[in-house]
Amino acid sequence: MDVVASRGFLSEFAGDVVALGVLEPEEKERLPELHESAKRIDSIVGGVLKSSVEAKEFTGKLGSICVYRVKEIPARIVLLVGLGKRSAFEDDVIRQAAGKACCAARELNAKRMAFCVDSVCVGGVDAERAGRLLTEGAILGLYSFEAYKSEKEEKQLKELHLLTSGDAKAVMNGAEKGEIIASSANIVREICNDPANYATPKKIADIAVETARRYGFKCKVLEKKDIEMEKMGGILSVSSGSAQPPLFVVLEYNGAGKGEKPYAIIGKGITFDSGGISLKPSQNMDKMKFDKAGACAVLGIFVAVSRMKMKINLVGLMPLTENLPSGSAARPGDIIKTRSGKTVEIISTDAEGRVILADAIDYAKTFGPRAIIDLATLTGACVVALGYECSGLMGNDEKLLAEIEKAGIRSGEKVWRLPMWKEYNEYNKSDVADIKNVGPSGGAGGTIAGGKFLESFVPKDVPWAHIDIAGTAWKEQAKPYFALGATGVGVRLLTAFFEEFK
Template identity: 45%
Template sequence: MEFTIKAGAPEKLKNGCVVAGVFSGGELSASARALDKAADGAISTILARGDLDDKAGATLMLHALPGLATPRVLLVSLGKSDALSDKAYRDAVSAAARQLGASPAEDAAFCLAEAEVPGRDLAWRLAQATQILLDSTYRCDELKSKRDESRKDVRQIVFVTRAKIDDNLKEAVREGQAIAEGMALAKTLGNLPGNVCTPGYLATTAKKLAKDHKIKVEVLERADMEKLGMGSLLSVARGSHEPPKFIILNYKGGKAKDKPVVLVGKGITFDTGGISLKPGEGMDEMKYDMCGAASVLGTFKAIARMELPINVVGLIPTTENMPGGSAIKPGDIVTSMSGQTIEILNTDAEGRLILCDALTYAERFEPAAVVDIATLTGACIIALGNLTSGLLANDDQLAAELLASGQAAGDKAWQLPLWDEYQDMLKSNFADIPNIGSKGAGTITAACFLARFTKAYKWAHLDIAGTAWKSGADKGATGRPVPLLTRFLIERASR
């Protein structure tokens, strides 16, 4: 899908479809008014019949209106004109994307970005529209013997504006494209089955990404991890025939002396639970347990595509978690890279075991901040559902940055407490720390565990267990939190 920005009169456009907004009660947007005037009031007449619902995201496709060069006009409801929220705008753009995908139109003129959203400028509206429209074309059918040819997506989108077209607006469109491309990579990695997307596959993907962009990559093998003393990470890998990998990405877009932001992504490419075996129902979805790693790779693709002026390091500890004769057992004690010993009370709490060694490794980069991303706890789904990622941090300013970035990106997070009192729930009679806490506050105690390994720097943890993928009829990876992370890095780069 190609995007351009054009100043022009919508009523004179010859594109296969013109998309215009309508507010509640039939109130026409500026573009819709221009179209209606050229069509001798045909649009107003049709709306007066009540064919378009007032709810943001409702649509109505009109054909062959008199006086217009375009064969189709897609009207999209924006809700109340005095209450157009971020969500309502995104809902309207998403609805337009769906209808365009079902239309035979090969190109479209898009006028929805003219709608004023409180607190959001035109650049934000264009970036959001670009991201949503491009994301709507995503497919994961490479492993099907026959691909679905029924949907023919629009190939070209022209954003129509009355504003002066400057570099800021062009950059906004490029930003939306880059984020959508990063999300697509994260989605594909998540959606691929565990027999394809192995630790080795993630390493190969990282190498290809590095080759295509200005990124350095290093992949540590089992022997390298043994020399580093990564006993916690390697304990998880013991039950699998697939060799573990530790992937290090280095993007140097900033000044040489600038401290990097480090992103750490959990890369369990399939999680059976190990000896603490998960129930069989729904276990196929445990291929998504590497979505933290996928989001790091997707974010790197986005920032490299934008050539963002910032230094970023990506760390991806990756392995399978399998049962077997050599697998770790409940009651085993392992030694992490930090030297802290860990009592394994539940082998299904393995994500924190691989992350803790990666978080210790992150110290060597003297980071400006570290953010880990992990499908870590089912408790987070109980607490926040599937709409919001969990956020915990040892620095309130860093947490505030991530929360604001999530709001702006439409990829929201919610902060949970990381108070010292919760650390009392992590006690072992035989080791420095157990890998699970006492009953309750599962998301918080998991973060408390990780906090033991992050005292040398500012750190935040994103629990994406509820947001990384969808189940049911819409089953598939979401590409989150690539938008949040990319927006966070964009803001950091602009300091």
């Protein structure tokens, strides 16, 4: 879909659909106030919108949408989209409005649609920010995974015009950034939605190589023999039950010159997680194709950073493997040696993500990073603790964590910090090895235990953050700008972080 910003009025737009946002009144007895662009339309179409509002057919409630078929203006349909109350307004409301409007327009078989930018410039949101948010919501909302459907969706919205009475150039600047962010997230969603019989470690590594070539960053793939030479015992242990050999993808982007230390981002890349010998229940095991979401996000972040030409240096690490049971698979009770030399007692083979990340974190130190950030669908306990609305955040550096929290608000990919007090160090203590891969029996503090395990492999004096995306990596219920399936979580969050963090 093409996005274009220009000065103009909805009433004059020669397309199929025009849309605008409407706030819900703070007091229930009051009626919504229509934006000037709606009033202009209403003066031409005979007061249809005002009559509808007065009849309380449309109240401006968040997520609501009302469709009006008209004949007196070039567009055949007007959409009013509810923004909710001003007191509860936040940036993400604009993404939701765009997603709802664009999906509704597509269902109405529209090809060209216009949205009034000025109608969502609420609460300090300027033209550039509105252009970015509308574009993000539109592109994210229109995505659907159709790779294996014989009959593709025929209805396609081809153009989104962002109309303003103000600074169209600012709107377009924001739209260009929004397109980069959302398209990068959609790349992640496409890979992450791919089932495990197609999205093998080899296929994902091949996609990484091609993506790096296309967008101008470096990509190196370590094969099994290289992983063995690096003595990555964690990855070798987890992969031992699979016929698919493990791979380790290394990405590099240099936008700040050779003298600048890089950030290192690491993503868990379990292309399918059966739990191994500690086999998961069959119910919902199909969702374990999403256990590669962290690694996919790393690739998407690189696309966004390179397209935005950010003045940073960045290293991305993607350990890729399946976790399957077989006669050669790792067993509960095994003791393995990781790349760092630290030994790990395997209590559960279903706590495999932290084991491959341990090797990746240790490998990251070879780049002398200024900070390490990992993304992983690490623990079901995080879903229990935080649900599906935010990711868990842990780490060892206050400034780093605080900036990621701020980026979560700006990006709409919210995080919530969990404690990492020294008392939790005991949770992973092993009687027979340096550390064990799960916390106390019964799962107490499971998310924190996972974070503490990873922390023990972080190089001394290196700021580090761990983002548990177990509850946010995919949707089982459609949302205003998310279809079912992978969300691409992490791309918006860390791109926003890199835009601001100094």
